[in-house]
Amino acid sequence: MSETILTIALAYAQIALALAGCLAGTRILRGPRAQDRVLGLDALYVSVMLLFLVTGMQLGTAFFFEAAMVISIMGFVSSVALAKFLFRGEVIE
């Protein structure tokens, strides 16, 4: 009984998070401006990180946790670097 509930809930969560990642991906492709793409990349990182956590729960292993942790840290560093570039890169002096 509990396995059925968990299987359905986790499958739903995987589909929802994958969809969320795809929507963030469409925003990266569509833009229209650079800041939208960077924000889309950040949203994509968060949804993929959550997808990893849910997949780890479904398989019952803790190995995905490390991957999720690395994604959350790397996502932060890359988004900040890109935001900093937008801030400095196109300034009209």
Next chain:
Amino acid sequence: MMRLVPHPVLLGSLIVMWLMLTRFSLGYLILGTVLAVIASWAYNALHPVKPPIRRWRVILRLAATLIRDIIQSNIHITWLLLTERRGTRRSAFLQIPLEVRNENALALLAIILTATPGTAWLEYGSDSGILCLHIFDGGQADHYRRMIDQVYEPMLMEIFE
């Protein structure tokens, strides 16, 4: 004691984080403590100024208010996003003059405002003391103004100043 442990709060939270990431045992406690002491020395070399925290009890009250606000605004923003097509929502820019000058308090305020869905921190001028916010629901401008002026700002002043 102060030279060995320059930042006791940082040290404590690093040890707790190490134990959370591994498992609770004596060996990991010792290893984590050694690493945390080295890390707090490194932090001290980089940034020797200690944030003065006056009232620990206010922090608990702040956390409780924050959690309640996050849940409320999550519900509110979810509802707004789901009913987006009706076109009744207007977003707005807000300019709020702040009294708080302490940079730690401002950092905490930035985390609070961004963690709460519906408000986005755009800019703070340290010369003018004016905070520019973007709010998702322009109809609630007065609510957010009141929330910052009367709830968060006094608490942060009490904690840091």
Next chain:
Amino acid sequence: MTPLQSVPLAVAIPVAIFVVLGSTLTLIGALGFARLTSFYDRLHAPTLATSWGTGGIIIASSLMFSFIEGRAIIHEFVIGLCIVVTTPITLMMLGRAALQRDRAEKSPALPPEMLTRPKRKDRPQD
């Protein structure tokens, strides 16, 4: 016996509720993110995913693994803390970058009073 079978029903129900809550909020945030028309509106959509979207899933994960392993597993909360502390920095910097770029181009997305850095009038110079 698979790991999922060893979870008692009383734990499975809250875990399922938190997982569904977290992923639904993330999905709604992403839907809003794809649908909203202005950048400043879109800045709000990911906070839905990073507040209770992440919160729901890490609570569920930590509850489930604690029961499977038979000891308290709370390392998920480190991810939560990491997300809570880092997201404001990203969003703040993106907001500032967007504001500066829009100001440089005098974009119509900004109301007139936002086109210049605000000055405080009622304060004497110090």
